[in-house]
Amino acid sequence: MDLNYSADEIAFRDQVRGWLRDNLPRELRDKVVDYRELTKDDLLRWHRTLAAKGWIAPAWPVDWGGTTWSVVQRYIFEEECGYAGAPPLIPFGLMMCAPVLFKFGTEAQKKRFLPRIYGGDDFWCQGYSEPGSGSDLASLRTTARRDGDHYVVSGQKTWTTLAHMADWIFCLVRSDGATDKKQEGISFLLIDMKSTGITVRPLILMDGGHEVNEVFFDDVRVPAENLVYEEGKGWTVAKFLLGHERMNTARIGASRRELEKLKALAGARKSNGGSLLDDARFRDRLSRVEIELMALSITNLRFLDALRGGHAPGAEVSMLKITGTEIQQALTELMMETAGPEAQRAAPIDHAEAFDAFTASFGARYCNYRKTSIYAGSNEIQRNIIAKRLLEL
Amino acid sequence: MNFDYNEEQQLLAASIRRFVDKDYAFETRRKIMSSSDGWSPEVWAKLAELGVLGLPLPAETGGFGGGAVDLMPVMEAFGDALLVEPFLATVGLGAQFIVRGAVPERRKQILPAVVEGKLKMAFAHTERDARYDLKRVASRARRAEGGYAIDGEKRVVLHAPCADLLVISARTGGSDGDARGISLFVVDAAAKGLSMARYRTLDGCVAADIVLHNVRVPVDGRIVAEGDGLALIEEVVDYATALVCAEAVGAIRSANEATLEYLKTRKQFGVPIGSFQALQHRMVDMVIEQEQAQSMASLACATVDSERDPVQRKRMVSAAKIRVADACRRVSQEAVQLHGGMGMSDEMKVSHTFRRLTIITQQFGNADHHLERFAVASDTKRD
Secondary structure: OOOOOOHHHHHHHHHHHHHHHHHOOHHHHHHHHOOOOOOHHHHHHHHHHHHHHOOOOOOOOHHHOOOOOOHHHHHHHHHHHHHHOOOOOOHHHHHHHHHHHHHHOOHHHHHHHHHHHHHOOOOEEEEOOEOOEOOOHHHOOOEEEEEOOEEEEEEEEOOOOOHHHOOEEEEEEEOOOOOOOOOOOEEEEEEEOOOOOEEEEEEEEOOOOEEEEEEEEEEEEEEHHHEEOOOOEHHHHHHHHHOOOOOOOOOHHHHHHHHHHHHHHHHHOEEOOEEHHHOHHHHHHHHHHHHHHHHHHHHHHHHHHHHHOOOOOOOHHHHHHHHHHHHHHHHHHHHHHHOHHHHHEEEEOOOHHHOOHHHHHHHHHHHHHHHHHOOOOOHHHHHHHHHHHHOOO | OOOOOOHHHHHHHHHHHHHHHHHOOHHHHHHHHHOOOOOOHHHHHHHHHHOOOOOOOOHHHOOOOOOHHHHHHHHHHHHHHOOOOOHHHHHHHHHHHHHHHOOHHHHHHHHHHHHOOOOOEEEEOOOOOOOOOOOOOOOEEEEEOOEEEEEEEEEEEEOHHHOOEEEEEEEOOOOOOOOOOEEEEEEEOOOOOEEEEEEEEOOOOEEEEEEEEEEEEEHHHEEOOOOEHHHHHHHHHHHHHHHHHHHHHHHHHHHHHHHHHHHHHOEEOOEEHHHOHHHHHHHHHHHHHHHHHHHHHHHHHHHHHHOOOHHHHHHHHHHHHHHHHHHHHHHHHHHHHHHOHHHHEOOOHHHHHHHHHHHHHHOOOOHHHHHHHHHHHHHHHHO
């Protein structure tokens, strides 16, 4: 047994690390590590930097700009990006719409959309959740009625991440309301966000941030050529996408960076004459998170190793999501606690120039990170998946 | 043994309940929070009219002479309604220093105005790097012509921006961290040399960091003997901690009621999500948290009303704060999780209750701080 990367993998890691050191713009990295908001331009700048290097879509077929990297190399790349403080890659185009088009799209659809996804020309969002359909996604009610060579879409999506920045949305819609099973009669449509009849309304989260939206469709005409796969077979597409989750769902690189920062912050905070790291009660809680992260990084590698051996990713991804998000949340909570009473500060009324926005972001971030155990399939749904698929309960 | 509120307490609880339901609904609170001052003079006048401001203040100053137990139903209602008014800062902290530490003339000057709603107060104590240690005071008060001159900095002074009078701690002797040498002063919030950087807090209140530069206080502006302030600070902060425990119970109950309602009404897979056993058990655990927190809030309030031994008082209040903090954390996190995305939304009350419970978890000391204090107090008793 060898728990370490091979020499080749280590060489690859060092190559990625060196490139990130030279090419990750300082101001983008600072924004990420200081918890400042990233603009659409920031996200696209990083996207285009990676695209120019040829690293924006490692998992795509080589003909379309992908790499020949192994699953382990892809994992190393993503974790190194997270550890370095690179802006997140918005997954909706690169890692969701694109795999769907590779699997189910027509040649015309591939040619039309994929190069623009690769180049960062189109910003995509995902139209899945509806007010009445969250965990029970197949109960969705947004309708698509065929009218000549168009579909006419009406209904509402919600929790739509970054819809206010998006050029396109891929949607699950109900094209046939008279099926026996709710999973039937669903279609997968690509919709231009500039279409007449689309309204985007911000949903403000409890940290005051705007990242999700409600998207309303009022008789939106969508060309029939934007249907992916067959009409009524959208659930097959959705299921494929669900199984196509990435193996970096645990976000170990970013958590390792946060853990180091947490230790530095705690070490600099005074408590009872020493530092907060000398406080055994705090230190023990921090150590437990560190140990959980250690375990998860090895678990993640074990799953990758199995994947390399030809084993299809399954319920393992759910375990990584559950434990990874629990670690992320624990880190934000401890980070907030380093600030002690000063964690109460949120936003300046006056003397804004002297306001310590960095420390004030800890509380907001703790609040914001509660979302991680809710989004992308709540941790309850992930446990259901493990219970059903892995344990056959 | 009798855990019921008496008739008077029940009547007051009912009138406060009516008041918050009618005049402090979630939308009203939102408007007050986003107003420039962040508190409501109308609400404050109403609290005076209801007699709530005078409830824990002595009869000879126009109050009703009630204790922390009498305030429990009030604090629970405020916790439910997520009150952002300077009630705790004024009545639970500022005025308590006057009641317990000031000479009769000062009491007569200040307390009737508090009862009538004409005077608001705040307690300026916490300093940089002090965390929750009440002994960590580095601000200095030196003897100056006709009184004292104070220099120093105070952090996160809750409701300082709306206070007329501040109770300020400063050293007249010893050094940072010494138990002896801390003195207490009553200072006009508009005093020369006192400046504030104001901000909003995570739970929607206003607070300020304060710089004190040669702030002059006359001799009679000092309360309790010079250098003897710590015992009173501990006593008053324990009292306020007990009140916050009661407030937490109200907020926890509100989060639990909202979550239970959501479990019964939110349907997925054709059934209410409350029919899933995995969620039922979690809801049950939240209710157990609520009951345990309520018991400990009762213990804390009864203790600060009647316990004369400071060691025993600290032990009980810390025990309560630890258990209540654990309950705040568990219930707030679970309430948001069981609401799913809705729990994250600023439009939902439960996300505001989450923020208040998050702050209460660490207000006047987090569980780690109180575990240490509990252990020390327990050892002292054993010796």
